[in-house]
Amino acid sequence: xxxxxxxxxxxxQAPQLLNLATITEEGKPWVRYVFGSADAELNFRFCTxxxxxxxxxxxxxxxxxxSLGAKDLMTAKEWLQVEGVAEISTxxxxxxxxxxxxxxxxxxxxxxxxxxxxxxTPSLIELAAMGSMAAEVWQPxx
Numbered sequence: 107x108x109x110x111x112x113x114x115x116x117x118x119q120a121p122q123l124l125n126l127a128t129i130t131e132e133g134k135p136w137v138r139y140v141f142g143s144a145d146a147e148l149n150f151r152f153c154t155x156x157x158x159x160x161x162x163x164x165x166x167x168x169x170x171x172x173s174l175g176a177k178d179l180m181t182a183k184e185w186l187q188v189e190g191v192a193e194i195s196t197x198x199x200x201x202x203x204x205x206x207x208x209x210x211x212x213x214x215x216x217x218x219x220x221x222x223x224x225x226x227t228p229s230l231i232e233l234a235a236m237g238s239m240a241a242e243v244w245q246p247x248x
Contacts, residue, residue: 110244111148114233117175117186118144121206124152127171128163128192136163140224142172148244150188150226151204155212156196157220164192170226184235190228200225 121143128136136159142152150172154160164170170192175185195201198216200223205216213221232241 110233110242113184114148114186114231114244115144115146117184117233118148118150119146122174124150125173126152126160127173128160129167129169130163131166148228148231148246150190150228151200151223152226153201153204153209153221153223155220156194156222160224161194161222164194164224168192172226184233187232187234187241188226188228189230190226193225193227195223195225197223 121141123139124142125137126140130136138160140152140154140160142150144150168191170190172188172190173186174188201216201221204223209221215221228246231244233244234241
């Protein structure tokens with residue numbers, strides 16, 4: 107893993123709140139929080155209900171944007187902007203691997219028919235830092 111990819115992974119591997127932007131059917135942006143994390147390949151995962159607006163938007167337009175890492179201006183040192191394509195998975199292995207008992211407030215378990223995992227494959231990730239006007243850019247295969 108190269109240095110930039112490793113630094114991005116270190117920021118994104120822990121489960122945390124992500125800002126997810128989708129595009130509505132009317133072509134307008136919509137942002138909300140989701141709880142997710144990245145794997146070693148920098149694919150991001152979060153879960154939601156198959157009945158959610160997020161899923162409706164992704165089915166209409168799979169291009170999404172995630173931002174994460176900056177919790178407030180006083181402690182933020184680095185943060186990420188992620189451009190990618192979302193895929194909706196209802197595969198049992200994905201649902202069980204991502205399951206957390208904290209989700210019991212929304213779902214009956216990993217086999218709940220409305221529980222799904224969204225996988226975002228990035229096309230570009232920017233790593234920005236306080237004190238720098240230029241972000242470092244990571245792209246798969248480059």
